[in-house]
């Protein structure tokens with residue numbers, strides 16, 4: 496029993512953290528949440544990145560499971576949500592120009608804040624964060640950061656906006672914003688290729704979803720969970736494009752939305768060809784099929800960082816005319832962000848070099864079916880990742896769900912397995 500007790504004693508120190516990537520307004524790329532945070536330069540250097548460590552003073556603890564790193568383009572700053580698992584109301588602000596961190600306190604936060612890596616968006620024009628909480632009866636909340644710029648200021652309070660026009664039962668929010676409309680992808684029982692919308696300027700949910708047919712007869716994006724980001728605008732206008740990375744990794748879907756702010760049915764003033772309005776274009780699926788990966792975009796490039804800290808990029812993915820480049824493809828960067836954010840989470844790995852493979856198959860079953868049975872911070876994520884993966888792909892069942900490296904959440908699974916075996920012995 497001693498080994499079991501020894502393992503159990505590790506539970507409180509188990510930490511699952513997820514890294515993220517983001518751009519500054521010069522379109523230099525950064526990666527956050529490993530043993531260190533780093534600047535990686537602009538796209539011309541990604542094939543041989545020059546890695547510059549960032550300030551560690553006041554950096555987030557990076558213990559969150561659903562951390563989001565949102566660019567505030569007006570302020571050349573990044574707002575980090577959910578980076579401290581012990582207090583999700585804290586927002587860390589990174590000032591790109593000064594390489595400095597500050598801590599923004601918030602209050603009256605919704606109880607189930609930030610349970611998805613794409614739950615929140617920052618409205619470009621107003622610097623207001625909108626977040627849709629998870630679960631049945633969830634509401635939309637906002638946090639007005641218009642008085643907060645690249646450095647934290649006085650505490651700000653969250654406030655409820657309204658309930659969505661759709662049922663949030665069973666929905667894990669996947670949000671991005673284009674032309675002042677927040678798009679909710681993967682709302683249950685919405686048609687493929689359609690999204691539900693919240694219109695920021697008029698503060699209301701549209702009663703029916705908007706469809707985004709794929710150009711050239713391409714596949715519509717699925718009605719499923721995933722991750723989504725905005726594509727920022729080079730001229731610092733509100734973004735008009737989003738990228739949706741669904742959990743089935745069928746493609747990367749570039750969704751273009753534009754609405755004339757004065758008259759919804761006028762197309763006068765659209766900054767691209769009118770036949771691109773409310774359409775989808777297809778780019779290749781990300782290389783790492785990690786459902787908890789995070790993404791960032793410059794006006795032309797896309798970047799992915801998976802939970803193991805591997806970074807992939809697609810340069811010149813989107814042209815200045817808002818069309819996707821047909822030959823664009825993902826490339827793996829030689830640099831990997833290692834450390835606290837890179838401790839595991841490879842839900843698609845098929846190899847297993849650990850000596851504890853005896854626990855492997857039951858680890859997957861246990862973690863997928865008993866999400867709430869362990870308080871360790873890693874268990875919920877591993878359960879969600881396991882069950883989500885097995886739903887979308889039969890190649891990930893059994894031992895395939897176990898990471899090759901004995902990452903921290905794997906350890907949590909092993910502990911749970913041992914605990915289950917111990918339970919059987921006691922019976």
Ligand SMILES: *[C@@H]1O[C@H](CO)[C@@H](O)[C@H](O)[C@H]1NC(C)=O
Pocket residue numbers: 521536537538539
């Ligand atoms: C990219 O970074 C390099 C090195 O700092 C710089 O010389 C170059 O001008 C930058 N390119 C762009 C497009 O900003």
Ligand SMILES: *[C@@H]1O[C@H](CO)[C@@H](O)[C@H](O)[C@H]1NC(C)=O
Pocket residue numbers: 676692701705753754759760762772773
């Ligand atoms: C695009 O979608 C928005 C949101 O539903 C709608 O208001 C607008 O009329 C649509 N534009 C076109 C040209 O279909």
Ligand SMILES: *[C@@H]1O[C@H](CO)[C@@H](O)[C@H](O)[C@H]1NC(C)=O
Pocket residue numbers: 758760761
């Ligand atoms: C927009 O729709 C309204 C109501 O259907 C209509 O009266 C108006 O003429 C339309 N405007 C344009 C520019 O199509």
Ligand SMILES: *[C@@H]1O[C@H](CO)[C@@H](O)[C@H](O)[C@H]1NC(C)=O
Pocket residue numbers: 783784785801802803805840841842843844845846
């Ligand atoms: C996961 O494992 C697969 C197969 O070994 C590999 O191709 C992929 O790059 C790995 N991804 C991560 C997140 O390490």
